[in-house]
Amino acid sequence: MQRRQFLFLSASSLGGVLLAQCGMNQGSNSSSSSNAAPVLKSENRLLEADLNIGSGTFSFNGHSGNLLSYNQQIPGPRLEASPGDTVRIRATNRLSQPTNIHYHGLHISPQEPADHIFLQLSPGETYTYEFTIPENHHSTTAFYHPHLHGYVADQCFGGLGGTFAVRGKLDEIPEIKQAQEEFVFLKDFDLNWQKTKKGMMLGREGSLATVNGQMDPSFSISKGGLLRLRMVNASISRFYRLQLENHPFYLIATDGGATSVPIEQSELLLSPGERAEVLIQGNQSSGSYRLLNLPYERVGMGMMGNGMMGERKNQGNETETLATLTYSGEEIEPLSLPKQLIPLEELPEPKTVRQFKLNHGMVPGQGMTFLINGQAYDSQRTDTRVFLDTVEDWEIINTGMMDHPFHLHTNRFQVVSRNGQAVENRTWKDTVLVPRGESVRIRIPFRDFVGKTVYHCHILDHEELGMMGIIAMQS
Ligand SMILES: [Cu+2]
Numbered sequence: 478m479q480r481r482q483f484l485f486l487s488a489s490s491l492g493g494v495l496l497a498q499c500g501m502n503q504g505s506n507s508s509s510s511s512n513a514a515p516v517l518k519s520e521n522r523l524l525e526a527d528l529n530i531g532s533g534t535f536s537f538n539g540h541s542g543n544l545l546s547y548n549q550q551i552p553g554p555r556l557e558a559s560p561g562d563t564v565r566i567r568a569t570n571r572l573s574q575p576t577n578i579h580y581h582g583l584h585i586s587p588q589e590p591a592d593h594i595f596l597q598l599s600p601g602e603t604y605t606y607e608f609t610i611p612e613n614h615h616s617t618t619a620f621y622h623p624h625l626h627g628y629v630a631d632q633c634f635g636g637l638g639g640t641f642a643v644r645g646k647l648d649e650i651p652e653i654k655q656a657q658e659e660f661v662f663l664k665d666f667d668l669n670w671q672k673t674k675k676g677m678m679l680g681r682e683g684s685l686a687t688v689n690g691q692m693d694p695s696f697s698i699s700k701g702g703l704l705r706l707r708m709v710n711a712s713i714s715r716f717y718r719l720q721l722e723n724h725p726f727y728l729i730a731t732d733g734g735a736t737s738v739p740i741e742q743s744e745l746l747l748s749p750g751e752r753a754e755v756l757i758q759g760n761q762s763s764g765s766y767r768l769l770n771l772p773y774e775r776v777g778m779g780m781m782g783n784g785m786m787g788e789r790k791n792q793g794n795e796t797e798t799l800a801t802l803t804y805s806g807e808e809i810e811p812l813s814l815p816k817q818l819i820p821l822e823e824l825p826e827p828k829t830v831r832q833f834k835l836n837h838g839m840v841p842g843q844g845m846t847f848l849i850n851g852q853a854y855d856s857q858r859t860d861t862r863v864f865l866d867t868v869e870d871w872e873i874i875n876t877g878m879m880d881h882p883f884h885l886h887t888n889r890f891q892v893v894s895r896n897g898q899a900v901e902n903r904t905w906k907d908t909v910l911v912p913r914g915e916s917v918r919i920r921i922p923f924r925d926f927v928g929k930t931v932y933h934c935h936i937l938d939h940e941e942l943g944m945m946g947i948i949a950m951q952s
Contacts, residue, residue, distance in 0.1 A: 514550065514639065514662065514689060519558040523565065526556060528578070530598075530623075530637065531571035535668075542668025544636035545572065551690040552662045552711070553639025556621065560614040560645050566606040570598045575625055576632055577604075579886070580641060581750065582619030582732055582907050584611060587887050587930035587950075594624040594886065594930060595856075611925065615734030615819075615889075615905065616647035618660070618707040618752045626856065626945070630713050630937035634670050634681055638662070638711040647735040652815035656703035656756060659696050661768075661800070662689050663747070664711040678837075678845060679776055679879070680714025680749075680936040686770065688800045695801050696768075698759040700808040705729070707754045710747040713937040716880075718773040720744040721757060721802060722766040727814055730754035733889035733905025735819035740902055744771065748882035750908035750935030756814060763804040770797040777878035777913050821903055824891060824920050827868045831861065835911060835934065835944065836877040846943045847934065853943030854933075860946035861932075863923050873909070874916040881939060883917070884908040886930040887950070890921040908935055927952050 517526045528547045535544045535551060547553030558564055570576050575597045585591045591608035598604050619641040623632040640660055647653060667683030676682075688694050698704045707730075710717055719726075720743065727739040732752045745753055772795060833849055840846040846853045852860070863869060870893070873883045889905045895917050911917045933945035 514552050514555045514660070516555045516557060519562040519564070522562050524556060524558040524562055525565045526554065526567070528553065528566055528568045529571055530568060530576055532635075535636070540668055542666075543671070544666070544668070545632055546636050547639055551636050552664065553621070553637070555640045555642065555660060557642045557644060558610055559643065560610050561612045563609045564607065567603055568598060568606060569603040570600055572632075573600055574628060575599050576623045576628060576637075577625045578606060578621050579624030580619065580621050581884075582617055582752065582889075583641065583643070584614055584887065584889065584925065585609075586926045586928060588926075588928040592886065592930070597625060610643060614643055614645065616645035616730070617643045617732070617734050618709060618730065618754055619643060620662075620709050620711055620752070622711065626854065627941065630677070630681075630941045631670070633711070633937055634667070634683070634713045636666065638664060640707075640709055642707070646819060647730060650815050650818065652703065652813060653705060653729070653756075655812050656705040657698065658705045658707065660689065661706050661708040662711055663687075663709060663715075663717055663799070664690075665715045677938040677942060680938045682712070682715045686715065686797050686799060688768075693798055693800055695803050697803050697805040698757065699806040700759050700763065700804055701811040702759040702809055703812040703814070704757040704759065704802070705754060706757065707752070708747060709752045710749050712749055714749060716749070716773050716775050717747045717799075718744060718771040719747065719799075720769045720771055722769065723761045724757050724766060724802070726755035726757065728753060728755055729815075729818055731904040732907045736902065736904050737818055737821045738816065739814050739818065746773065746910070748775075748880065748908070748910040748935065749937065750882050750884045751906075751910070757802070758811075758814070759804065760811065761804075765801050765803045767798045768800040768802060770799050772796060775880040821891070821905070824868050824922055827870045827920065829867065829869045830872065831869060832872045832874060833883075833932075833946075835873065835875045835881045835883070837879075837939075837942075837944075843943075847939045849944055849946045852946075854940075854945040856947075858947065859929065859949045861948040863948060863950050865923055865925075865927060865950060865952045868920060868922045870918055870920050872916055872918045873911045875911040875913050878913050879936075880910060880912045881944065882908050882910045882935040883932065884935040885921065885932040885948075887926055888921055888923055890919040892917060893920050894918040923950055926950060
């Protein structure tokens, strides 16, 4: 099988180790042939991993740039565990600035030594994260990335990020077990990212749109087969409006876990921080089909050309080819789609309804700032206090001129309505797109964990510019 190679490490601060991903699985037709990330799985109920956070030179088609990586790999190693497993991650910071790790999409404690995003891991320091994935945790395609305010957007734009898969009940459904599985880690790069501060208002996008650290990798499907794509939008600002030529997507999971039945969609929009899993049926004629990123306008026209926005650098009107699906191997007896997945839990009508207004504006002395309810992020202020074992509705209202994906840590939620209209196929989410001028109502059960954490816009440049609030969960 021909594989196009993308990023390889030519030298690094850690000693010029060649990155293995280019040679991995070369010539193999295995289901993981397109996925460059090495996998670290739990054994005997324990996932133990060392993550070295460093920088090094990565090259693309002869152009080199200094990027950030976990274990000198882009994307970082894929972590896999199951409900009930203990996770122990020794993170060593070899950067010249502080960092930390957020486990996006895991329902775990926001306190030390778990998903504590206020923790500062200083240069040279090693910190051991340790937590147990609850026994009743949902199956999910989650991910990990830095989350230290002031450094989040740069460090993610610089290359840091990796998949964290929790395998559970969804994975046990026979039709899904039979499907071939591929991870699709969507991330864009700018080899001059350290100099690219312009465009933070819009949200920076790199010119290289990669899948698993590669430009246009190939995935294979056998005629009659089923392919399960587990997709993560790990870009800091880029949206992906995905379409696979001639093949509909059958949505089986969103950020917060499985849907109740497969939902047929001709395309799928993933804003930063969102994930989705789809099944694809190998029922077309043999050949190659492109996975496309279609144009999507995430910024209103009013924002253009007013000088404050800097140079416009986003996908605008261009269609990109992200990957190619090729029929290969022997034709098999057609595999069928599952009929039922995981029934959606019905949440009670809440007593508490809150509103969160998203916008941006000029703040004297701070310039253009991104705001929630008129306030920019302040690490010393608690914005929202909630009680454990309650359910709340949050109405997220975007009064601005740009789309904002809203992400809540620790607890997942269900999207109940958009612009006052009930949502038909409710699913579990932890990141929801709130388009400009629109409102979205989400229903959140606060469960299991107390402590402080955050909610924010997942266009990470907007988070850095203030669009984040602190939530305290108390018993
Ligand atoms: Cu935003």
